[in-house]
Amino acid sequence: MYEFVTGPLAWFSFTVFFIGIIVRIVLYIRGLDWKADRVTYRVNVAYGVKGALRSIFFWLFPYGTHSWRNNPWFTFWVFLMHVGLLLTPVFLLGHNVLLRERWGVSLWTLPEGVAEVLSILVIVAAVLLVLRRIALPEVRLITTAYDYLMLAIAVAPFFTGLMAFYRAPDYSFWLVLHIICGEIFLVAIPLTKLSHFILFFLSRAQLGMDYGIKRGGMKGKGLAW
Amino acid sequence: MPEGNLCNKKTVDTKEQLQALLADKSGKQYYEEMNHLEVDREALWAAIKKSFKSRMKTWMEVCSHCGLCAESCFYFIANKRDPRQVPSYKIQSTLGELIRRKADVDNEFMQMCMDTAYAKCTCCTRCGVYCPFGIDTGIMFSYLRGLLFSQGFVPWEMKIGTGMHRIYQAQMDITSEDWVDTCEWMAEEYEDDWPGLEIPVDKQNADIMYTVNAREPKHYPEDIAEAAILFHVAGENWTVPSVGWEETSLAMFAGDWAACKMQVESVYAAMDRLKPKRMVVTECGHAYRATVIEGPYWAGIETGKTPVESFHYVEWVAEALRTGKLKIDPSKKIKEPVTYQDSCNYVRNAGLGEVAREIMGYIAEDFREMTPCREHNFCCGGGGGLNGIGRYREQRNVGLTVKRDQILATGAKLVVSPCHNCWDAIRDMEEIYKIGIRWSFLKPLLISMIEVPEHLKPKEE
């Protein structure tokens, strides 16, 4: 089983992940339409690039925008969760050991304690975000089962990973489950709305170009996000 | 009855159609007919498939339902944090649902969409600034209005408005003759006080071609005279076109994109004909946005720019004050506390926040900002055509309370509002809530403050 999930299944999920992301990018860009969107993407390019970069940059940092600042706790936990979601899998010692075994390459790795804390924080953040969804009427109304499923898919690899790390009874069960959850996560990124992994950047760039080219970017200092 | 006599999918292109609509007082019959209007699902779905592309598709798909947009919407605040006023909810339950159902929807659903797209969203685009993914619900509602229009689901006044644009190339029934007459009349009326005052019509190669909002010739002709006086004092070489003088676009609010194109092309044709160095637009927000910001796209101009460079009135005023063409008499500056209403249509949609502050620096001693302001300002409450729609009066009036409270918090009793829509909304606000404020365009304030050179003063006899 272990061989299968770390072999063919891993190949499969990484392929879906990478090709899926490329397809997302291509489809997004091909679907842009200067007339319908009312943004001259190909003219005034310098303004467009500037607008796009500003629009991504400010939002990439916690408290970088009005919206982040207006919601300090939400921002804190959302960023923490995303940092954990991105850093832990890539720089985990265990993952890199596996990488070296298979392909003879590996990256710099996080100290195990840090990875452990990050994983726990991802789970804590997810729990808090779920509670927020339930507690705030304006968020509860718009929340769907799909949103909970996305959270579950994102958190499952961390939960199962920790169980394996703590050598819970049935270690190999948790390990295989962890790998499968990780692979589900990878596949889900291009195929579900977790595609915001990449679409965040494209969508932000688009609105940034809109502001940079048309909505005042050529006249003022640029929108104060 | 699939199509009504008044409420139908046809556009209004003749005076007879227009008369019939106008004769139906407050749209009684029109809305009655709307209850029986059939949805052409195939055509609707075909239109969506053609126009719903990656930008909006992504917005619709990636919304993580985080609710950050809730507090950005003035309707959410005005309606005591009603979750049904969250932008994400409003758009997902209308356009989102329409797409999920592949346009398999009924009359009731379409009317619900119309009520939401007009009475719960003024297309102010504020929420887009607060969403982590840059999801601009205002733009999507504007798109939804277009779909609704194509199926005949559009408020009565908006249907009339689009008809006016189609027939008169103006939002009101003002012909070219009416317009030119008004200009001549105003020039004569004010000539005694301002010797040499002119409103030059169709002058070639002027420095400025000035264009207006049809309400000015129709209801506030003094506004045209005031513009003339200020150009006169500033020594500008200016003109107005006899045709193509109207900047507004109720068609934009109604989602009648073909009429939008017709309207702005009439102005661009005037530019081509008169070859002015630049165009200046009167104190109107949506007019400027329609003709200067969005118009080039409707007309298919690939640079995204108007044929000659175009400026909003506030830009011209700031420039005139900066260069000394207009000088303010320091003793006549506004002494009382005064605040400024940023129009969404040119602050968030055209970046004209800074020039407004520059002007206030010249004319006011105690200028007080609203909180929030500039690109983050709230809609006045009357945007997106809402001021003019009887069916949604109540919702509009509730929406006004956010701006009311913003104004009250500044402590100022005078609001400078260089936008016809905001101006109306603030006037109505005073009428309804009686908070003891006054409001004004820039022109009359400036005229009361400028230093007039000796040679332009009337000769004492």
Ligand code: SF4
């Ligand atoms: S802020 Fe954006 S992502 Fe969040 S609910 Fe609103 S539209 Fe959706």
Ligand code: SF4
């Ligand atoms: S565009 Fe303005 S009115 Fe419409 S939902 Fe967004 S914030 Fe609310």
